Amino acid sequence: MKPPAFEYAAPASVAEAVALLDERGFDAKVLAGGQSLMALLNMRLARPELLVDIARVPGLDSIEISGGCLGVGAMVRQRSLEFFPGLADSHPLLLAGLRHVAHPQNRNQGTVCGSLAHADPAAELPALAVAAGAELVIEGPDGKRSESAEDFFITYLTTTLEPAELLVEARFPLLPEGSGWSVQEVTRRHGDFALAGAVVTMRIADARVADPHVVAFGVGAVPLRCTAAEQALAGAEPGPAAWKEAGALVSEAVEDPLDDVHASASQRRSVAGVMASRAMEEAAARA
Amino acid sequence: MSSRIPNSLEELPVSEIRWIGKGVERLEDPSLVTGRTEFIDNVVLPGMLHCAILRSTYAHARIVSIDSSAAEEMEGVYAVITGRDAARLTNPATTAPEGWGAYCLAHEKTRFVGEPMVAVAATSRYLAEDALELIIVEYEELPVVANAQAALAADAALLFEEHGSNVMLQRKFTWGEVDSAFDQADLVVSDDYRWNRLGANPMETFGCVVDWNPADDMLTCRGSFQSQSYMGLARSLVLGLPSNQVRMISHPHGGSFGGKGGFRGVDICALLSKAASGRPVKWIEDRLEYLLAGAGQSWDREYTLQLALKKDGTVTGLRVKLLDDMGGTAEAFGAVSAAKPLAAFTGCYAIQAAEYDLTLVATNKVPQSPYRGMGPPPHNWVLEQTMDKAARELGLDPAEIRRRNYIPADAFPYTIASGNEYDSGNYEAALDALLDMADYQKLCAERDSAQAEGRLLGLGLVNTIEPGVFDWNAYAIVGLESTGVPEGITVAIDVMGRITARLGFSLEGQGQYTLVAQVLADYFAVTPADVSIVYQDSLSAPPHFGPGGSRLGVAITGAALGAAHLLERKLARVAAVLLQCGPDDVELMDGFLRVRAMPEAKMHFAEVAGAMLARSDLLPEDIDPQPQATYVWTAPGRTPADEQGRAKSYLTAANACHLVKVEVDPDTGTVDILGYWLVDDCGTRLNPVTVEGQTMGGIAQGVGAALLEEYVYDESAQPLTSSFMDYLLPSVYEVPRVEKKALTTPSPFTPLGAKGCGEGAMHTTPAAIMCAINDALSPLGLSAREVPASPRRLWKLLHENAD
Amino acid sequence: MGERKISRVTVEVTVNGRRQSAELEPRVTLADFLRVELGLTGTHLGCEHGVCGACTVLLDGRAVRSCIMLAVQATGHEVTTIEALANEGELHPLQQAFVDKHGLQCGFCTPGFIMAAAELLERDPDPSEQALLETLGGQVCRCTGYEAIIESVRDAAEKLRQRGVGPLGLLAAALEKKAAPSGNGGGE
């Protein structure tokens, strides 16, 4: 289990990184925290010719709150965000979600943006990004662009990132005042990828659900934003009946879920709904 | 002075026992916690090359051609070998049953995914793996035998054409009047079960460094060998070398649990070393290799179990039918796992009539290896779960049906239907202690009210036997007939009066060196820190086997006591000369050789030893002047197997009673362990904390077995669980905290009354958890009969008609 | 398959208080660098894909998996391994606690557990059950069943609290002592 040979570059700026990526195209791969990539390299399942290590680019490790968003730079370790002062108040959803990501020993090294760019549909961060309505800031040879997390994920391990593009920042809008939130998932063991999970945020206004966001993960090729469930929830009276109905809609929205040794397709579909219902209940209680 | 080995603590020559039976700190720990222990991967030898192995991607295929020329030409590559070299230079592996072995590299055809095909030795592992990518193997696919049922099909492809069938062994053993027990039964309870493949997965995989010296044809193998002498003998057969030209040097292991095989790796490295003019070659099996095709896959079983009962719950007959999928060959001795249940076939129960209908088949999966418990854990599960089913049908409490069938405490030694003799025990006492400790009545009430609310909460109450101190005759039915497993030790006193013990096994975690130090410290009235334990290689050590079959603690205690006793006799003779009295007038007490009739006339053993070492000229000619003695201990009274496989095999029978509380989440299929209690009895506890460590480790592995661990193959025998992301070991979150209590019923047959206990709770935990799950499911009329009870399986069971 | 150029990089890293530099292929993992290049074999490899934690070391005080990290990624950083813990034959309180509480059997996982626990106790001298589980949950032990490991870390935490020092603070003090110039202190 030793990685194949590759070249290594540690650019000192985003522009330099992008230029390297542009030059080498599909043969180059960005290395950030490496928690997924390095395992694939050790198994020789990935074979880049060049690794572009962005850890030496100054400024990519900043976390800041501005313009109603929490901005997380490309090299921000998951653990650094977890320990970011005041995160429990400023973005409790992210904090709760991060605690489900693997183990501290992985989060110490793994980056938030790296997980988003890796786009494993069973991972928590992509789902959190979609649920929170994150904007992803991407830099390429033609300059910067920004894209919503919802549009960013295309399919299994695939995003809209071009080979020469770098995800430089993820901007998570702060939850609106009075929001409740919840992350629920079923795993074989604590810290494993989810068999199925759900992220829910909502407010309660005049004893009615307002502004619900419902995202299921681990059940399809990308995090699944469940608009039907959101529509059913919006304006509904909070309570088991509403959660059950909206949960059922989540299950219905799941198309072609993964069927593997850990869970069957029908189980994933069903459990996604259960997780969503449980998340709704918890989110409502927190709202 | 007594002329036999002390059999109880009272017989030791000290006025106070200070170390045995106490939770003594382990000698091995300081080196381990500082990272200084020399595990095999730390070994670097001059000129050492690194081996990497190209493995079959097909489950069953003919090898059409292998082109390794590009690899051979790669810079840094010193040797490349294929099955052709293996066939030219070696013999196929010896196996049990006989005749189901293969060469260390696949020759002409491959029988499982992951089978070694080509091996490379290069100057680094990185380069060796690079070289593998340059090798091209052309295969011609053969029809695949993907599971045991498929192996039995009339038109099944054959793994070994020469046998004309895939059946490695098929036999029915009948002990007692089984048919009449079933004919006369008031009730017959029966069920089918499936236990899926799982395995040892020690945190350190197997590794070795081998050099085959072309000058003197001496083969030196360093590695994490569980039993170096047996491993060495097998190498000499495979490689065609005289046994005294194979020197095995075992390094401490990062765990074993039966899963430290790697026979092929040693042979491959030997051939590579030969091809590279004798340079040492290192192979460290990586985790992917281990999971794909290592010595870590065991027990792939389909069971049918039947109980014949009287109305009062007395079990009068037991029938067990087992179909076990052994994989592509019998090279890793996995078949012993199907034989070992004979040592405790009827569990804790006095069932006089039993039948074992056994079929072992070859399929295109990885060959089975031993794993902790070596076969009884699945057997115990199917027996215990069927006992629960019978209790349910008879309206008896699980505790009650067990109580009614126990071998009574006054019936020991007791010979069970399958022929083994249990040494001692008090099963009812263990049960009562457990029910009391856990407040069983209250738990039952809690369970009943939870179930009334519709919650799937259940209790599992299970008891099992752990056979201890194995003998080969236990495996006679699969072709390993032999009696006697030796364990030897040499105890020496140096000129400074310090004690050194030399033995033939390396550490793997159970703390046996500490145990030896405890025994010798008490015998000679010193401290364990005054004793050094020195490991010796296979050509230097006294006869030995090492750990396995829950034997080493008992065996090495016997060996240490025996050697200490012989040494005492020797010292006494010398002391008699020096103190001018008859040898029989001298005895050892509290470290002094003293004249029995005149205790103030005494010499410290160090002085006596010093005289032997320095002034042998003063001693009578017939006295051996070395202050050292060797003793080889072998379990007494073992008998060869009769035609029905019956033998006195395992020397001891420890027992344990476990109680588990679980809750099943019907929406997700997951299981939470909410409480765990156990009482066990393994006789005298020589080092209670290490015994407890074995118990807890066994529980963790049992949790893995019941809920998490499984090697999954698809319908073309391709493995689907080849990383730790898919083969799931229990973590701290999954293993429950356990409330424990120990009872002590000493063994009358072992030194100091200890029983084998190393495999521990692995015998019991899977059954206990499964029984608890089934208790939880019983209000729904469902039963879980497949291990592991994964969320996927439980969810399917609970929602079968859902879509 | 095409010829691969074997390129080299310079790795410069402080390991256990000592500056190390080496020319390596970029693909060499931090674990292999420590074990093979530096001979620090107390860091073990159990899976090489980031799951088991046997290879856990500290990188600037944070526990990381050295098997899924390149040596070159550690350039400019400080790495601490199990070898740094004992001080002149005296076991570190974490090591002593594992011995005292029987937190090990084969000991293969132990260096990883100790390094992970060192990070935890440095940050949180009195960790809750929850915090303990979170840290230990990222390390796999096949032998002990974990109970004794939890007790070991608890015990170490208590001993360290009594001494009023964190596990790394203790280490830093020892390293400073080792690094201090010797032979010219006589006149003080």
Ligand code: FES
């Ligand atoms: S060896 Fe690094 S996590 Fe297992």
Ligand code: FES
């Ligand atoms: S002590 Fe052996 S793996 Fe933990």
